[in-house]
Amino acid sequence: xxxxxxxxxxxxRLPLYVRALSQLRDGGTDVVSSQQLGSxxxxxxxxxxxxxxxxxxxxxxxxxxxxxFLLRELREILGLDRxxxxxxxGVGRLGHAIINYPGFSPEGFKIVxxxxxxxxxxxxxxxxxxxxxxxxxxETVKEMKISIGIVAVPASEAQGVIENLIENNVKGILNxxxxxxxxxxxxxxxxxxxxLSLQSMTFYLR
Amino acid sequence: xxxxxxxxxxxxRLPLYVRALSQLRDGGTDVVSSQQLGSxxxxxxxxxxxxxxxxxxxxxxxxxxxxxFLLRELREILGLDRxxxxxxxGVGRLGHAIINYPGFSPEGFKIVxxxxxxxxxxxxxxxxxxxxxxxxxxETVKEMKISIGIVAVPASEAQGVIENLIENNVKGILNxxxxxxxxxxxxxxxxxxxxLSLQSMTFYLR
DNA sequence: TAATGTGAAAACCTTCACAGCT
DNA sequence: AGCTGTGAAGGTTTTCACATTA
Numbered sequence: 134x135x136x137x138x139x140x141x142x143x144x145x146r147l148p149l150y151v152r153a154l155s156q157l158r159d160g161g162t163d164v165v166s167s168q169q170l171g172s173x174x175x176x177x178x179x180x181x182x183x184x185x186x187x188x189x190x191x192x193x194x195x196x197x198x199x200x201x202f203l204l205r206e207l208r209e210i211l212g213l214d215r216x217x218x219x220x221x222x223g224v225g226r227l228g229h230a231i232i233n234y235p236g237f238s239p240e241g242f243k244i245v246x247x248x249x250x251x252x253x254x255x256x257x258x259x260x261x262x263x264x265x266x267x268x269x270x271x272e273t274v275k276e277m278k279i280s281i282g283i284v285a286v287p288a289s290e291a292q293g294v295i296e297n298l299i300e301n302n303v304k305g306i307l308n309x310x311x312x313x314x315x316x317x318x319x320x321x322x323x324x325x326x327x328x329l330s331l332q333s334m335t336f337y338l339r
Numbered sequence: 340x341x342x343x344x345x346x347x348x349x350x351x352r353l354p355l356y357v358r359a360l361s362q363l364r365d366g367g368t369d370v371v372s373s374q375q376l377g378s379x380x381x382x383x384x385x386x387x388x389x390x391x392x393x394x395x396x397x398x399x400x401x402x403x404x405x406x407x408f409l410l411r412e413l414r415e416i417l418g419l420d421r422x423x424x425x426x427x428x429g430v431g432r433l434g435h436a437i438i439n440y441p442g443f444s445p446e447g448f449k450i451v452x453x454x455x456x457x458x459x460x461x462x463x464x465x466x467x468x469x470x471x472x473x474x475x476x477x478e479t480v481k482e483m484k485i486s487i488g489i490v491a492v493p494a495s496e497a498q499g500v501i502e503n504l505i506e507n508n509v510k511g512i513l514n515x516x517x518x519x520x521x522x523x524x525x526x527x528x529x530x531x532x533x534x535l536s537l538q539s540m541t542f543y544l545r
Numbered sequence: 546t547a548a549t550g551t552g553a554a555a556a557c558c559t560t561c562a563c564a565g566c567t
Numbered sequence: 568a569g570c571t572g573t574g575a576a577g578g579t580t581t582t583c584a585c586a587t588t589a
Contacts, residue, residue, distance in 0.1 A: 140557075140558070142557090142558070143558095144539050144543075145539045146537065147542070148534075148535040148538035148539050149519060149535065151538065152517065152518075152519070152535070153519065157433075165572075166342045166569090166570065166571090167568080167570080169545070174519050175519065175521060175557075176570095177560070179559075179560055179561070179562095179568090180558090180559065180560075182570090182571065182573085183558090183560085183572085183573080184572090185571095185572090186573065188573055190571080190572065192570075192571050192572080193566085193567065193570080193571075193573080194565070194566040194567055194569080194570055194571045195566070195567045195568075195569045195570050195571075196569080196570070196571085197569090197570065197571080198566065198571090210542070210580060211538055211539070211541055211542050211545075212540060212541040212542060213538060217541060217544075218538070224440055226436065226440070226441075227436070227440070229436075230432065230433070230435075231434055231533075232435030234432070234433070234533075235432075236533075236534050236536075237533075237534065238516060240520045240538070241398070242534070242536070242537050252566075261402050274406045280499035280544060281537070281544075282541070283398070288522045289370065300422060302399070304544055305532060305537075305540045305543075305544050307536060307537060307540070311358065311442060312358075312362075313355060313358070313359065313379070313380050313381065315381060317538070320544045321544060322409075323530060323533075323536035323539070323540055325533055325536065327440075327442075327443075327513060327529075327531050328436075328442050328443065328446050328448070329355065329358070329532065330356040330513060330529035331444070331446070331448050331487070331511075331513060331529070332353070332354035332357065332417055332419060332445075333350050333353065333354050333417070333510045333529070334487070334513070334527045334529055335348075335417055335418040335419060335423060335511070335573095336350045336353070336416070336417050336418060337511075338418065338486060338487075338510055338511050339417075339418035346579075346580070347581090348579090348580070372547085372548060372549090373548075373549075375547080378562045383581080383582070384548090384549095385581075385582055385583070385584095386580090386582075388548090388549065388551085389548065389550085389551080389580090389581075389582085391549095391550090392550055392551070396549080397549095398548075398549050398550080399548085399549075399588085399589060400548055400550080400587065400588040400589055401546070401547045401548050401588070401589045402547080402548065402589065403548065403550085404549090405546090418555070420562080421549090427564080440546075538582065
């Protein structure tokens with residue numbers, strides 16, 4: 134019933150609820166039960182109710198959850214009721230795709246600067262930004278209040294770049310490099326690696 | 340000790356071991372202990388030993404694991420000792436990035452065909468392929484022995500495309516669309532959504 | 546000595562089932 | 568009548584700790 138220590142698995146599921154609720158709202162649904170939400174997300178209603186109960190009592194017995202209300206609450210719990218500023222490190226093919234990905238900014242994640250370690254890339258234009266040298270990282274992070282670093286450099290450079298970000302007080306890392314970076318406990322890292330996803334998939338396809 | 344029913348969490352970690360072992364091998368390491376592997380991956384040695392014990396006894400007491408041997412065994416367990424053929428659905432910006440991503444084929448995942456539902460895209464060239472119409476899906480999947488579908492279409496079309504793939508006997512889906520698709524139990528789906536990753540990250544950054 | 550493999554214990558997470566509210 | 572919120576039960580996953588083996 135209170136929010137003392139929330140299991141990490143629960144936090145990982147909240148964005149799923151946010152997305153489903155947004156879709157329900159856009160579709161004109163005002164109220165939803167844990168049952169309906171569960172069939173939408175292929176989860177048990179009990180799990181959804183239990184997850185939500187870590188943060189408060191959002192539903193009405195006999196009725197269900199008000200979609201807009203629950204959505205607003207969950208967005209606030211996750212800290213999505215404000216804009217998050219990110220920088221991109223690495224402007225190769227992958228970096229280009231990331232900076233042009235239209236899915237971030239509607240959700241409040243704004244990429245506001247791009248860096249590259251390669252002097253040949255520095256000064257070039259990408260997605261409306263001029264690529265900066267790594268030596269500008271400290272100053273830019275501070276000036277632009279950047280709190281998230283998106284890492285799209287080759288595997289061999291990822292650990293160094295991530296350490297650089299952390300030294301500059303960037304505590305959230307979205308890592309696209311195919312490595313398992315070592316980070317201190319107060320840093321939050323999320324890895325995106327489609328190859329790992331495929332490699333665990335094939336176990337079941339064999 | 341035997342491989343009757345392996346927990347899914349364990350299967351999800353095996354690719355991590357494969358990647359770390361590949362890097363160790365490339366760095367010239369012949370033998371590794373669960374301790375060393377653990378510190379590389381930020382996991383406990385006990386977890387690594389327990390995970391491996393579901394599949395066999397790969398180590399030597401007092402010594403550790405032979406890197407090449409364990410790597411070969413794990414790759415076989417995951418079904419990575421053969422080539423997997425995939426098709427891409429959706430050749431927009433994201434589709435382009437996926438088809439040009441150089442990380443798949445060194446790991447044995449080959450994209451062999453590209454499709455799009457938009458008649459304007461059909462017939463155009465992308466990554467060395469001619470974009471095919473969705474009406475060719477059945478035939479192409481059979482002819483080219485495609486077992487994995489990579490979905491990079493807009494959210495609104497993802498569910499339909501995935502159903503289409505499943506009807507054509509594609510049992511592995513790598514989904515980049517920001518939706519939670521409904522799939523039958525014998526289908527293996529993996530979702531790639533950086534926005535969800537960011538949205539759970541911010542909970543800890545607030 | 547050094548590190549594996551593994552039962553048993555502990556921690557963690559999910560599901561049940563029902564009291565209680567609308 | 569219908570659905571939430573939640574203790575308790577049940578299941579799963581991780582960690583411990585040690586016998587065993589090279």
